[in-house]
Amino acid sequence: MDVELVSIGDELLLGYTIDTNAAFFAREAAALGIRVVRRATVGDGADEIAAGVREALDRTGGVITSGGLGPTADDMTKASIAALFGRGMYMDDSIVESLRVRWRARGWPGELPVANRAQAMIPEGATILENRHGSAPGIWLQDDRARWVAMLPGVPREFRGMTRDTLLPRLQ
Numbered sequence: 001m002d003v004e005l006v007s008i009g010d011e012l013l014l015g016y017t018i019d020t021n022a023a024f025f026a027r028e029a030a031a032l033g034i035r036v037v038r039r040a041t042v043g044d045g046a047d048e049i050a051a052g053v054r055e056a057l058d059r060t061g062g063v064i065t066s067g068g069l070g071p072t073a074d075d076m077t078k079a080s081i082a083a084l085f086g087r088g089m090y091m092d093d094s095i096v097e098s099l100r101v102r103w104r105a106r107g108w109p110g111e112l113p114v115a116n117r118a119q120a121m122i123p124e125g126a127t128i129l130e131n132r133h134g135s136a137p138g139i140w141l142q143d144d145r146a147r148w149v150a151m152l153p154g155v156p157r158e159f160r161g162m163t164r165d166t167l168l169p170r171l172q
Helices: 020-031 046-060 077-084 093-105 114-120 156-171
Strands: 002-008 035-042 062-066 089-091 121-123 127-129 138-142 148-152
Touching: 002 020, 002 046, 020 035, 020 062, 020 156, 035 046, 046 062, 046 077, 077 089, 077 121, 077 138, 077 148, 093 114, 114 121, 121 138, 127 156, 138 156, 148 156
Parallel strands: 002 035, 002 062, 062 148
Antiparallel strands: 089 121, 127 138, 138 148
16 A cells, blocks of 8 residues: 655744654554655645645545644644545534543633634544544545545654554554
């Protein structure tokens, strides 16, 4: 199986953060016979994300993204890829509730902030990939031509944990 990895974030392009996720994934995938044939880094803009993923899908049909799933205004990965697939977005109530539980367990005062609820916005028709390492769930989205994108958080601890726990077993 050939796949491409698209890392997302202005901080990666500007050199403020080193993309250790790409190297990690390439090593783990190779051990299972999955070839990463290309790695790309794009900025946080919706158009940049969509273009990078579209090009990768056209080449291999299988894309892993890293980053852009958090609660901040520049986290555009899900919406950009949903639009690329012609899908709308919906609020997943089970994710909202798990975020509330996590918020309370940490002893943070008040209700879950609206910004954090953005992590519960999911593309229609997507499969939610469990994240036991952080708050942003991963997402698997597939089109009618069997092309797919697996969206994982960019936080290295979360990306690595989800790669081992969820993504690689699914790809095998």
